Amino acid sequence: MNKKIFLIGTTASNLFLFRKDFIISCVEKGFQVYALVSEYDDYWLEKIKELGAEVITYRLSRSGLNPFNDIKSMLELKAYIKQHKPDMVFSFFTKPVIYGSLAAKFAGVNNIVGMIEGLGSPFTEHPHGQTLKIKLIRFFQVSLYRIVFPILDKIIFLNKDDPIDLIKNNKIYHKNNAVEILGPIGLDLKDYPYKAWDSSNQISFIFIARLLAEKGIYEYLEAAKIVKSKYPNAHFKVIGGLDLENPYGLSKQELDDVVSTGIIEYPGFVNNVAEEIQNSAVFVLPSYYREGVPRSTQEAMAIGRPVITTDVPGCRETVVDGVNGFLIPKWNVAMLADKMMYFIEHPEQINLMGYESYKIAQDKFDAEKVNIKLLKIMNI
Incomplete structure (x- = not known):
């Protein structure tokens, strides 16, 4: 009989985009894969099924704070686990790791794995401090991790800062040798082919992220104003x-x-992200959000673009300062503008640094290589 593995996530689109290669590998190794999602539409459910996985939908409020609803979600997951009796349960994102892992434990699963893909808003520092609500969420999240981490056979992080800030600093008990650093989730590099920047074009900068303070959108806009005042022809694009x-x-x-001021171009939601990056000279992400390793930065590097980003956990995993771009202190608009102007004043560095980005992406961000490492960590 085939071994069974439960993958417990949230949105179907994320599960497909970030777990596609993992699912394919598990199916090829003879596993029966069940993908559990709580936010979905028919398009993404079909895409997951095409990989050879069975899909189970369940109810979970990703950002809800009602503990009774979360307990209902856990009991629903426990029922599915008892029904299908998987050999392994692999959860990712905060709530699935907490409630999916507890459900697996209560259902008697012997192999339970959780992946923490960045520490998120509760661990994100804001220039004016955190709200009381966020501080409370952090307290309850850490308290729940104290319950869950001791039952996990593997706790996988994407960068080396997160286990220090979450586990070590909060003194959270876990099994010996449970903590593993995977590195970036990786990309299908075929979807982001290298393309040198056309130096006959006007120098342009691109920001790709949700339009949140934590992602650095306000710093990007302020820096764009400064650069525009000195170099009016510089072009700034925002996608997200x-x-x-x-x-x-x-x-x-x-x-x-x-x-309306003309400082930025905002095309809204786009499906051709790779093309938008190819048409831009420099990728900019002044994020101070507790990322795992930002996917948009990996995409830009694979295509061959220099990167300006912040020297914070997750983001700093992508840039060798002065080699494939620049690391700047978080919230530092003046330095961000200065590094943007560096590329305007030294346009020859765009393709030189961009090619260094491409080489790093080939080495570190290839989903096939990452997948081999993940399978090894999980003993599959």
């Missing part, structure tokens, strides 16, 4: 959606105001 429910999000009015 508004998150109107997030208290730290850019508002629709703020976005409309900055677009």
Whole structure:
């Protein structure tokens, strides 16, 4: 009989995009794969099924704070686990790791793995401090990790800072040799082919992320104003959606105001991210969010673009300062503008540093290599 593995995530699109190669490898090794998702539409469910996995939908509020709803989600997951009796349960993102792992333990699963893909908002420092609500969420999250981590056979992180800030600094007990550093999730590099920047074009900068303070959107806009005042022909593009429910999000009015000034171009939601990067000279992500390793930066590097990003956990995993771009202190608009202007004043560095980005991406971000490492960590 085939061994069974449960993959417990949240959105179907994320599970497909970030676990596609893992699912294919497990199916090829003879595993029966079950993909559990709580946010979905028919398109993404079909895409997952095409990989050879069975899909199970369950209810979970990703950002909800009602513990009774979370317990209901855990009991629903426990019922599915008892029904299908998987040999391994592999959960990722905060709530699935907590409630999926507890459900697996209560259902008697012997091999339980959790992946922490960045510490997220509760561990993100803001220039004016955290709200009381965020501090409370962090307290409860750490308290739940204290319950869950001791039952995990493997706790996988994407960067070396996260286990220090989460486990070591909070003195969270875990099994011996459970903590592993995977590195970036990786990309299918065929989807992001290298393309040298056309130096006959006007120098342009691109920001790709949700339009949140934590992602550095305000610093990007302020730096763009400074650069534009000195180099009016510099071009700035922003790609990413508004998150109107997030208290730290850019508002629709703020976005409309900055677009009307002509400082940035905002095409809205796009499906051709690779093409947008290829048409830009430099990738900029002044994020101070607790990333795992930002995917958009990996995409830009694979295509061959220099990167300006912050010297914070996750982001710093992508740039060798002065080699394939620049690391700047978080919240430092003046230095961000200065590094942007460096590329305007030294345009020959765009393709030189961009090629260094490409080489790093080939070495570190190839999903096939990452997948081999992940399978080895999980003893599959």
